[in-house]
Amino acid sequence: MPIKFLGGLIFILLIIILSWLLFPKVRLISQKQKELMNQQEIILPQPSKRSETSIEETLSERRSVREYKDEPLTLQEISQILWAAQGITAPLRGGRTAPSAGALYPLEVYLIARKVDGVEPGVYRYLPEGHKLNRVLEGDVSDSLCGAALRQASIREAPVNLVIGALYERTTRKYGERGIRYVHLEAGHAAQNIYLQVQSLGLGTVVIGAFDDEEVKEVLNLPEEEIPLYIIPVGKIVVAK
Numbered sequence: 001m002p003i004k005f006l007g008g009l010i011f012i013l014l015i016i017i018l019s020w021l022l023f024p025k026v027r028l029i030s031q032k033q034k035e036l037m038n039q040q041e042i043i044l045p046q047p048s049k050r051s052e053t054s055i056e057e058t059l060s061e062r063r064s065v066r067e068y069k070d071e072p073l074t075l076q077e078i079s080q081i082l083w084a085a086q087g088i089t090a091p092l093r094g095g096r097t098a099p100s101a102g103a104l105y106p107l108e109v110y111l112i113a114r115k116v117d118g119v120e121p122g123v124y125r126y127l128p129e130g131h132k133l134n135r136v137l138e139g140d141v142s143d144s145l146c147g148a149a150l151r152q153a154s155i156r157e158a159p160v161n162l163v164i165g166a167l168y169e170r171t172t173r174k175y176g177e178r179g180i181r182y183v184h185l186e187a188g189h190a191a192q193n194i195y196l197q198v199q200s201l202g203l204g205t206v207v208i209g210a211f212d213d214e215e216v217k218e219v220l221n222l223p224e225e226e227i228p229l230y231i232i233p234v235g236k237i238v239v240a241k
């Protein structure tokens, strides 16, 4: 009787091992599902430091683009754009792609993902240290974000939006009232980096300043002391026929 029982057990185990080996697709899907369930933190792929386009070409071709294809962006593209905005380029002293008064870094960058390959819709905070994303909200909030910005359609239609938020205290602690000016100048630097990186990737973007601060804060669940300065939709350009 125990031998029969053992034989049955070995048979069942063999079936499980065989199906695992013979149906890799099943294995891959369940692996992907596991990854999707565990998207609290997303380590971004390394950004590229090379490009086919010169900085001069990128500057001369930069334009604001407000219409996008309804197609997802890749995580590689997201990684590149976030790195351009606030990525760390001097790890020892924490220096970033954009300058910062007193190296105090008062800006926070958020990814509002609607359609990104392999990423669940949601709101993610970019963490320059470690070049990763931390999810702060689940689900697609792009329609509510559009509602908070005079219903500007580019926000709802883009596969992703970036939001640049500011924590003034990080800079005014040292520079007083003048720190407010510094924070706004820094948001401009980060936004221009985004414009140029997006252009160089062959994608389209526009910076949006017309929105209700309180509504945006509510939609993104921002901390009380954090003020949104820019909403920046990004997507693939619709080529005119």
Ligand SMILES: Cc1cc2nc3c(=O)[nH]c(=O)nc-3n(C[C@H](O)[C@H](O)[C@H](O)COP(=O)(O)O)c2cc1C
Residues within 6 Å of the ligand: 062, 063, 064, 065, 066, 152, 206, 207, 208, 209, 210, 211
């Ligand atoms: C501070 C600021 C706020 C802006 N706000 C908006 C906006 O709310 N909506 C929009 O569609 N474009 C906005 N823009 C983009 C401008 O309309 C755009 O840069 C301008 O028309 C010049 O076009 P170009 O960027 O293609 O050179 C803003 C630009 C800046 C600098």
